[in-house]
Amino acid sequence: MKLQIVIEKNRDEEILIYAHEKTPLICEIEELVNNNFIDLKGYTENETVKLNLNDVYCFVTEDNKVYALTEKGKYRLKLRLYQLEENLNNNFVKINQSCIANIKKIDRFKATVGGSLTVIFKNGYVDFVSRRNLKKVKERLGL
Amino acid sequence: MNKYVKEFIHRGLIFSGFGPIILGIIYFVLSKTVDGFTLSGVEVMTGIVSTYLLAFVHAGASVFNQIEHWSIMKSLLCHLSTLYIAYSLCYVANTWIPFEPKVLLIFTIIFMVVYFVVWGIVYFTIKATSKNFNAKLK
Numbered sequence: 069m070k071l072q073i074v075i076e077k078n079r080d081e082e083i084l085i086y087a088h089e090k091t092p093l094i095c096e097i098e099e100l101v102n103n104n105f106i107d108l109k110g111y112t113e114n115e116t117v118k119l120n121l122n123d124v125y126c127f128v129t130e131d132n133k134v135y136a137l138t139e140k141g142k143y144r145l146k147l148r149l150y151q152l153e154e155n156l157n158n159n160f161v162k163i164n165q166s167c168i169a170n171i172k173k174i175d176r177f178k179a180t181v182g183g184s185l186t187v188i189f190k191n192g193y194v195d196f197v198s199r200r201n202l203k204k205v206k207e208r209l210g211l
Numbered sequence: 212m213n214k215y216v217k218e219f220i221h222r223g224l225i226f227s228g229f230g231p232i233i234l235g236i237i238y239f240v241l242s243k244t245v246d247g248f249t250l251s252g253v254e255v256m257t258g259i260v261s262t263y264l265l266a267f268v269h270a271g272a273s274v275f276n277q278i279e280h281w282s283i284m285k286s287l288l289c290h291l292s293t294l295y296i297a298y299s300l301c302y303v304a305n306t307w308i309p310f311e312p313k314v315l316l317i318f319t320i321i322f323m324v325v326y327f328v329v330w331g332i333v334y335f336t337i338k339a340t341s342k343n344f345n346a347k348l349k
Contacts, residue, residue, distance in 0.1 A: 177348075179341045180283050183283075183337055
């Protein structure tokens, strides 16, 4: 595969790949691009930080506000959950009405006596997969 | 109006018509298989209204499992008690079971056994799903 980089300040930036099939290398490039192209800013009372999607465990809605739970803490976002869902890469999947999970940050799934499926993240945060989103999670995990 | 109440009513209204349809099929089968099977106008009317309401509550109650801020146990108990009350009232109103303590006790035991068998099937299905999901995470 040939690589060509054209520095052209007057055009919109874009990455275009011509390939015979979607290989693991292309998937990696896709992930890298997706992670870098979403301009995600997180806010706390004192600071505004650029969030790296690889550090995000999940996005949650609490009291109509959207937060990102990351390795460095909890940041408020100025986006709605549905806006995030449309722009996130394949590592993210909506698990219920108020949570989008990073699959890479899930420690394990657990069945509960109530018949629901709990998600335990690597940072200890616990949420659940709603029945409505179970199919989506299955597909994203390749089942 | 609370969105869950709306959802309860919405689901209830979608499925409520199935109650009298199922009742009609059962009455049809009984009329073809049981000699001298007859029903009075009051019995038919009670049957239609009560099964309509039963189907309404049964379908609507499924919303309890989706109230995300409720604990799992609360959802389970609300679902169980709502169905138990609806089924008991429907059976007693139609005199499908007599209003006697002994009969009600047997009805309650059967109801609980069936409910928990269904619950067990759901639980073990979810458990198998979680096992599959965990295998994919590794």
